Amino acid sequence: MKKFLALILVLVFTIGINAQQSPGKDHSKLNLSCKTCHSCDVPTKSDPCLVICPREKITTVYQKPEQTPELITINQLSDRYGPVYFSHKIHAQMSIMSGGCENCHHHNTSGPILKCNSCHETSRKREDVSIPDLKGAYHRQCMDCHREWSHETGCNSCHTLKKDLKDTKNESLQKKYSGKDHPVIIEPTKLVYETKSDKGKLVTFYHDDHTKKFGLNCTSCHKQESCTKCHDVNNTDKSKNQKVVTKKTFEDQHSNCISCHSKTENCSKCHGEKTLEPFDHGKKTGWALNKHHINLSCAKCHGSKLPYNKLDNKCLSCHKGWNAENFKHSITGLQLDEMHSELSCEDCHTDGNFGIKPSCDGCHDDYSFPKQKPGKLVK
Amino acid sequence: MSGKSRRDFLKSTALIGAGVTGLTTTAKAGPQNILSEDRMGVLVDTTVCVGCRNCEWACKDAHNLPAGNLEDYEDRKVLDTKRRPGTDALTVVNEYSHGKNSSLPIDVKVQCMHCDHPACVSACIVGAFTKHENGTVTWDTDMCIGCRYCMAACPFQVPAFEYDKALNPMIMKCDFCFDRTKEGKLPACVEICPVEALTYGKRSDLIKIARDRIKRNPDKYVDHILGETEVGGTSWMYLASKDFAELEFPKLGKNPAPGVSESIQHGIFAYFVPPISLYALLGGIMWITKRRKELDEEVK
Numbered sequence: 001m002k003k004f005l006a007l008i009l010v011l012v013f014t015i016g017i018n019a020q021q022s023p024g025k026d027h028s029k030l031n032l033s034c035k036t037c038h039s040c041d042v043p044t045k046s047d048p049c050l051v052i053c054p055r056e057k058i059t060t061v062y063q064k065p066e067q068t069p070e071l072i073t074i075n076q077l078s079d080r081y082g083p084v085y086f087s088h089k090i091h092a093q094m095s096i097m098s099g100g101c102e103n104c105h106h107h108n109t110s111g112p113i114l115k116c117n118s119c120h121e122t123s124r125k126r127e128d129v130s131i132p133d134l135k136g137a138y139h140r141q142c143m144d145c146h147r148e149w150s151h152e153t154g155c156n157s158c159h160t161l162k163k164d165l166k167d168t169k170n171e172s173l174q175k176k177y178s179g180k181d182h183p184v185i186i187e188p189t190k191l192v193y194e195t196k197s198d199k200g201k202l203v204t205f206y207h208d209d210h211t212k213k214f215g216l217n218c219t220s221c222h223k224q225e226s227c228t229k230c231h232d233v234n235n236t237d238k239s240k241n242q243k244v245v246t247k248k249t250f251e252d253q254h255s256n257c258i259s260c261h262s263k264t265e266n267c268s269k270c271h272g273e274k275t276l277e278p279f280d281h282g283k284k285t286g287w288a289l290n291k292h293h294i295n296l297s298c299a300k301c302h303g304s305k306l307p308y309n310k311l312d313n314k315c316l317s318c319h320k321g322w323n324a325e326n327f328k329h330s331i332t333g334l335q336l337d338e339m340h341s342e343l344s345c346e347d348c349h350t351d352g353n354f355g356i357k358p359s360c361d362g363c364h365d366d367y368s369f370p371k372q373k374p375g376k377l378v379k
Numbered sequence: 380m381s382g383k384s385r386r387d388f389l390k391s392t393a394l395i396g397a398g399v400t401g402l403t404t405t406a407k408a409g410p411q412n413i414l415s416e417d418r419m420g421v422l423v424d425t426t427v428c429v430g431c432r433n434c435e436w437a438c439k440d441a442h443n444l445p446a447g448n449l450e451d452y453e454d455r456k457v458l459d460t461k462r463r464p465g466t467d468a469l470t471v472v473n474e475y476s477h478g479k480n481s482s483l484p485i486d487v488k489v490q491c492m493h494c495d496h497p498a499c500v501s502a503c504i505v506g507a508f509t510k511h512e513n514g515t516v517t518w519d520t521d522m523c524i525g526c527r528y529c530m531a532a533c534p535f536q537v538p539a540f541e542y543d544k545a546l547n548p549m550i551m552k553c554d555f556c557f558d559r560t561k562e563g564k565l566p567a568c569v570e571i572c573p574v575e576a577l578t579y580g581k582r583s584d585l586i587k588i589a590r591d592r593i594k595r596n597p598d599k600y601v602d603h604i605l606g607e608t609e610v611g612g613t614s615w616m617y618l619a620s621k622d623f624a625e626l627e628f629p630k631l632g633k634n635p636a637p638g639v640s641e642s643i644q645h646g647i648f649a650y651f652v653p654p655i656s657l658y659a660l661l662g663g664i665m666w667i668t669k670r671r672k673e674l675d676e677e678v679k
Contacts, residue, residue, distance in 0.1 A: 129580040
């Protein structure tokens with residue numbers, strides 16, 4: 001028996017080691033450069049020449065923007081111009097809603113951050129022209145967004161001519177960006193979209209409700225936003241109804257909503273001829289939320305699965321552990337007097353239904369709540 | 380007579396004659412391999428171009444045309460009007476509306492396409508135009524007589540004429556920076572482009588790269604490499620996010636432009652059959668009318 005156990009132990013141990021070390025049989029087919037893990041050109045089973053993996057020190061693309069460098073100096077290609085100072089952290093914070101770090105750090109493996117020049121060659125005259133050279137790659141990264149919102153393509157918006165360069169620029173910029181975060185984005189409360197739909201032109205969207213009440217993250221909807229959504233030198237008036245002129249398909253246009261609101265829901269739930277009222281739990285479900293429930297996230301009661309389950313209004317459905325001994329009745333705003341606190345819940349709340357008026361009939365002949373109270377009101 | 384006999388004279392003339400023909404044949408035997416596998420080209424990705432017009436400046440600078448300051452090219456008002464390459468600018472950038480995204484216009488650089496089968500070369504009556512092995516189409520200003528046949532022949536309407544010059548006006552067009560590429564340098568526009576919207580490389584490689592880009596971003600590009608097959612293929616090729624007709628590219632067939640004029644010309648004179656048959660037909664008509672007249676007279 002001991003031998004058998006030892007055998008199993010050894011077996012489990014070896015499997016464990018293999019599972020830790022082997023990246024899988026077909027890992028050569030992965031979209032990964034061999035050099036990421038192997039130092040030699042032809043790694044073999046006996047000599048895999050694995051690079052020592054400094055896992056603790058690795059800076060990956062899966063970092064919080066706040067942990068990333070504040071300012072990066074790009075001076076690899078400076079000929080006519082001085083170095084470019086790039087406020088990395090603020091850009092990283094902005095990127096959260098537009099594709100994340102991978103938006104710029106594209107094709108990066110899960111490993112360490114690759115430098116741009118590890119793929120993009122510094123010389124424009126080169127053998128393989130299938131990917132842009134370093135100059136092209138840098139400019140595409142910056143200008144693709146910058147020209148969209150600033151409508152400018154001038155070199156001087158980022159570059160300073162070498163002759164105009166002041167020695168102190170780096171220091172003053174470092175000061176400018178040190179500890180600086182992207183300003184907090186002011187959330188809209190209500191947005192009214194004007195659509196072409198014949199089932200109600202106006203779509204009222206309560207942004208506030210979705211983030212604060214329903215607890216959605218920014219990135220649940222804003223995944224690939226264009227910079228111009230916030231930054232556009234030409235866009236000055238944001239208070240007007242936003243006209244939705246889009247060539248998107250029906251599915252694409254509704255995809256953000258449909259991920260929570262089921263497709264079968266009535267169009268009129270969002271589309272109307274007038275702006276719609278915000279969500280009200282009481283009006284919608286007939287069960288107004290009291291002060292104890294109003295601040296909870298929906299998922300706290302309804303679970304995180306969408307669409308939400310309909311719940312009954314019995315307290316014990318959620319508060320399963322409550323009973324006459326441990327329930328503090330004062331929480332309801334009514335502190336029971338000594339006599340009544342001895343009773344069991346069902347003596348007043350018949351059928352265990354706490355949603356309806358309690359009954360005094362069990363003991364009293366002509367008493368009724370709330371005319372007579374089984375205690376005193378508290379705040 | 381001198382010491383030379385008639386026989387000697389005939390011999391030497393025959394030799395000279397053979398030499399001359401030999402010379403001419405060697406001159407003609409070395410037509411450059413204009414469809415070389417290694418011929419170069421440029422892939423212009425109009426989805427990448429930002430319309431900074433640095434290429435316009437670099438081109439003028441490289442060709443000793445008045446270029447001005449690079450900073451002055453930041454003025455985007457120039458792009459409000461559509462321009463054509465001219466004698467003062469061998470390349471220009473024009474801007475078109477994107478349609479879907481108003482904040483991202485489409486910028487298109489225009490210059491000589493350096494056709495694989497250039498119509499200008501075949502139209503030039505003095506043979507001033509040359510198609511080189513590296514794809515470039517150049518012209519010799521010393522030979523040019525200013526007939527402007529090249530302008531009429533060019534399917535892309537590129538060659539420009541110095542109308543403002545009274546004395547010795549010349550044809551001007553992009554020369555693919557022939558002098559620079561000979562020295563191993565890149566064309567000036569390719570070198571300066573900040574976003575590498577212009578990719579310089581072997582034409583065959585560029586087609587592969589272009590196909591790959593379309594394949595990987597089918598939503599971004601229209602499935603068409605302009606210049607791959609147009610007028611028999613061009614050295615400069617374009618990728619775009621919308622139909623090329625909307626970017627004011629002429630709609631052209633796949634046949635080389637010189638093919639049309641050449642086939643007409645060659646067809647008329649092929650083996651002299653058409654002229655002979657024409658004369659035979661005319662002769663036949665003459666004969667018939669003459670005979671009819673004779674018959675009429677006999678009847679009278």
